[in-house]
Amino acid sequence: MFRLPQYSPPDFSDPRFAQAPLVTFREVRKAGVAPEGYHATSVFPEYFHVAPGRWEILRESRMDCVVVQRPDGRLDVVEFRRLQPGDRVAVGRRENAEEGIFVHAEAFQGMSGTGDKFAFRTRLTRETSFSIDYDEFYDLLVHERNHGTIVWVLGPAVVFDQDARSAFSSLIRRGYVHALLAGNALATHDLEGALFGTALGQEIYSKRSAPLGHYHHLDAINRLRELGSIEEAMQRGVVTDGVMHAAVTQGIPVVLAGSIRDDGPLPGVIADVYEAQDRMRDQVRRATTVVALATQLHAIATGNMAPSYRVLDDGTVRPVYFYSVDMSEFAVQKLANRGSLTARSILTNVQDFMVTVERGLRRRETNEEIA
Amino acid sequence: MFRLPQYSPPDFSDPRFAQAPLVTFREVRKAGVAPEGYHATSVFPEYFHVAPGRWEILRESRMDCVVVQRPDGRLDVVEFRRLQPGDRVAVGRRENAEEGIFVHAEAFQGMSGTGDKFAFRTRLTRETSFSIDYDEFYDLLVHERNHGTIVWVLGPAVVFDQDARSAFSSLIRRGYVHALLAGNALATHDLEGALFGTALGQEIYSKRSAPLGHYHHLDAINRLRELGSIEEAMQRGVVTDGVMHAAVTQGIPVVLAGSIRDDGPLPGVIADVYEAQDRMRDQVRRATTVVALATQLHAIATGNMAPSYRVLDDGTVRPVYFYSVDMSEFAVQKLANRGSLTARSILTNVQDFMVTVERGLRRRETNEEIA
């Protein structure tokens, strides 16, 4: 049975905390520019000495941002571009309490999820064994379905394959997907599948080239632009299956971020990448597990805005899991290298991953029902 | 000596042209939506039968766009998102003149640049020999420096390495770079190098980790945001070397497109990706050679908007060369697969590529001076 690793808060009775100064704040003078000496956040839990003896933890943190103390005292983790003149930004680059800031890097115990202390320290390669990772992933997803928030980040490869597309749609319908972050390509190829049964002009299962199939992705985009939205396309019965259909049907928030590679774009794709970051982070703020599949751009973007922990409403601190799945050692290592035990990577084709996970979860569910 | 391959126009005396109907245009009803049956452009030269016996070639074409006939008769290659109600869009999906549209896929002879007919048809791998490709690339660049327009598309890897960064800066200064397309990361790491001598906190040559070096890229961005622009940073003597410095000094247009991975961003980075596409295409319109290094996102984006030919002011048609250089067979094949002989790929580390090319061109120049 799955158990979350326990959070070990810092021991604030330690003299280094008692003797620490309060954290200093400096005002922003120019919009979007942090004051000198600003403190930049990490993925780890961070505590700020805001009043004598009172160390406050950051909520909804993320990497490489600054900390603003709002007039009501609340600490906000803010991107540089969102700084406004007058904002009070925490300064200090020592992380050991000496400047009133403490970065708590070793916060969780038994991080493996099986109660053990071993860490994934060996270099990850295509020859690494992944059986346990799959099993732990199933346990985690089953737990998170009811007690957490699972955010998926998807590259287009997932919808190029019929079985993978069906498997992910099924995961959505069965409650394992609480938000979906992707780009124009994922949605386009999924909708091409819904409209024409093809992906980039090839029949999605048989791979036969359809006549004039190279027009299909443009036709799909054009049709959707004409209809105005995916919801409209569904209401008119134009789109009746696939990932986007399942997401809309289930009321899952979908954030489609634009990129310079886009054709179209589809209606709903966010043209301004920093607005897209904000919308993505809105979803990541409440995430307890993030799963990024076959997309270097979106995976790294999401990794940058995902902390390794989340403070629940009742004040409990729990880990945020971050899975990346990709064929490329290069892509996966960029993410594995976050310095956090909550980051896991599986090197494989995401089509197989998706199909395997769908079956694994189905088996797990059946066992639960029987038990 | 370098000679451009000769353009072979279609033989319009052929009966299939004489008997062909005029191309049909249909009006756009809703902004951003093409009329049914629209014709989508390819990378090849395309001719439109606009008046009896008159076949007009597309200028400044690109892939996957539509053709709008302006009131003055001019044919414009337009992205779907730029369509306005009333625009007259060419329709027809046959490419053999039967609908008044002719796609001229085999337009150039002796495409290798050495006057030969062989083609790079074998699959490209890391074991492919590239000696001739380097030599042809030097010949091409030397020619284009004076007679063409060379657009470079750069991923950040080029500025992570001291020798590569110097080599590319030198190419800029020596006239081989007429426009630079990149993202926030390229500029950030280049400017981190200029301000701190590091890349991601490591000394750029020795790779020693600098104290608090992980702050450097954020500090560089913050400093530039404070100063307001790279030009201002140069005027104040804050930035005195590197790729951005060379580009600004030489007056080279630089387009920095935003992405959801960005920290910052730096001043000048374009937040709206479709505006960024337009600005990139402004440069690509006049390109005669495009070189894309170590960036899948920007390389594919640029590949989509680069045709295989350009119509010069005097009406001459010449090829547009498209080089992609990357470590990954996957990345390179996405580009190699454009169906055009003008696309060339070299599989290597771009640092080595950059250093090798700089030396090769220097040698070539010396030989020219001597001769």
Place this chain on the structure above:
Amino acid sequence: MFRLPQYSPPDFSDPRFAQAPLVTFREVRKAGVAPEGYHATSVFPEYFHVAPGRWEILRESRMDCVVVQRPDGRLDVVEFRRLQPGDRVAVGRRENAEEGIFVHAEAFQGMSGTGDKFAFRTRLTRETSFSIDYDEFYDLLVHERNHGTIVWVLGPAVVFDQDARSAFSSLIRRGYVHALLAGNALATHDLEGALFGTALGQEIYSKRSAPLGHYHHLDAINRLRELGSIEEAMQRGVVTDGVMHAAVTQGIPVVLAGSIRDDGPLPGVIADVYEAQDRMRDQVRRATTVVALATQLHAIATGNMAPSYRVLDDGTVRPVYFYSVDMSEFAVQKLANRGSLTARSILTNVQDFMVTVERGLRRRETNEEIA
């Protein structure tokens, strides 16, 4: 239901055959050296004009060998190193019957196995859809289990993962494996698993490092060398599970070829690589399907000695299927590029592949029982 594609023999009534000369043979003078002008074999069916009007097909062919006519008239496909003085070797490099040799490259119809004519001509990448390939692979294996001979070529990755190791052992027990070609590493890591429950010192499921675990693979080899053979180790109850155990139990021939990377080696590993080639080819001669997983060395070696067809005892000609499964586009393309439609490749982690295939076959079997 699975049906083998039909063989289309050449139309020998065509005048080019009637008018063709008999094939010429020249005698070998020096052992291991072919006479000038020798004909080298391909993977395709080849016919030799041995007597007026009599075109004989090569049996048990392979690539890059020569054809020797034995005293009894039989045509033998022979490696250069096995040539003996006096051997009569076919000469002629034209493949169109003009020298009495005909290479029949387009021999099979409906090669896809589903009765269709489409071909897998598009470049294979990690984004290619593989659903149909899995389904066709299941159909093929179920057919071959009873009517063919399935030779597996395995790299060590298959036994590094507990689920994959179990899955493949299960395939052996259920009759899907008729021969196993591998190296010292596959057997060593499999036996390390059997003796210590580890692979390279990590527990095979949990990945925990065992104390002094780096001794395990050497200890496994040393123990097996002491016992003298895997069979002996099984009789003494030292080895009770895994791939080698299943293979020996089922009486499957196993060829372990030595390489310069080997520790040990294990007893039974063949030190002489050319003897190993002969032993491997003994198995491949009767193969109707070859499946190569995660091993570039053994996969290419086997690919070189596997023809695209087999002549059955009753004279029928059927295709030989060749599947390669690997994470690396580079490795897979080396094999995909055999110029034969019977070569299929799947880009994925072989652990997932193995587990997925085992489940797919189990489902297929269940359906058969029900039906």
Place this chain on the structure above:
Amino acid sequence: MFRLPQYSPPDFSDPRFAQAPLVTFREVRKAGVAPEGYHATSVFPEYFHVAPGRWEILRESRMDCVVVQRPDGRLDVVEFRRLQPGDRVAVGRRENAEEGIFVHAEAFQGMSGTGDKFAFRTRLTRETSFSIDYDEFYDLLVHERNHGTIVWVLGPAVVFDQDARSAFSSLIRRGYVHALLAGNALATHDLEGALFGTALGQEIYSKRSAPLGHYHHLDAINRLRELGSIEEAMQRGVVTDGVMHAAVTQGIPVVLAGSIRDDGPLPGVIADVYEAQDRMRDQVRRATTVVALATQLHAIATGNMAPSYRVLDDGTVRPVYFYSVDMSEFAVQKLANRGSLTARSILTNVQDFMVTVERGLRRRETNEEIA
């Protein structure tokens, strides 16, 4: 100026050495089988307590072997397969002197070659900067040319490219190559280049396909087999350029190890892989620098038999450098992960590497002459 890092011998005055027992030896009973509890060697300097107060260092060590004390007291590092009954093998698996064995893992200071202490601890990727690695490599090679022994391990990619093939031939002629380890493929493609100017049938520079070019590599092998040796081919003027020609001309020892992928093989290729290991190790025993290019099989094989240090004739201990150069992160990490600071890796195309190194060394030589 290049200086070798200083060796720091263990401080044998430390009580743990004084109090340590003598190392125990146990006799081999069965040929090729080590006695229980055998000690397996590492790449590091290891000391054995052979007489009270006398700790003897292993000479010509390598990984994963056992230590045999010869009748004359000499300690010999021996492969399991070479053990003979009666051989006295060191036992003990603790490495801290407690069993009379001490593994000295941190033996060298200023390992970077520039006198600094920093280590290459960050993960190596294609984006890692390599400028300093090249410079240090030049310094090292210039030093080793006169004061060391440089062993090169080559995959065939080096001879597929004209410039790379010339560059390496030039390195041989200029004294930077003291032994060459490779396989049948390297020699075959190099000799195909010498005989036909092609590699796998394509002209080595222009990449034009030669008529019947697919026969060339077989013809090259057959011709060499007829002549009996590469030396004979040179004497008859059949082979007049390339890597093999340069090596034979300069009297460089060449070890060609056979593999199951081989066509032919060429005369001189060693069929027995364990004999090939012995012949390779003969060269590696005296190596002070090993450079492995684009060959996973040979690179790992050589890595296994290369220690991180060498004891010179005068008793001085110096490091052995091990460079691996490959396009694949996977390949390179297998070697980088040796736990030794003397292992360096460069991720690039070996063609570029070869050409760059040749030029770098030439420049370095010119500077020396001037200075």
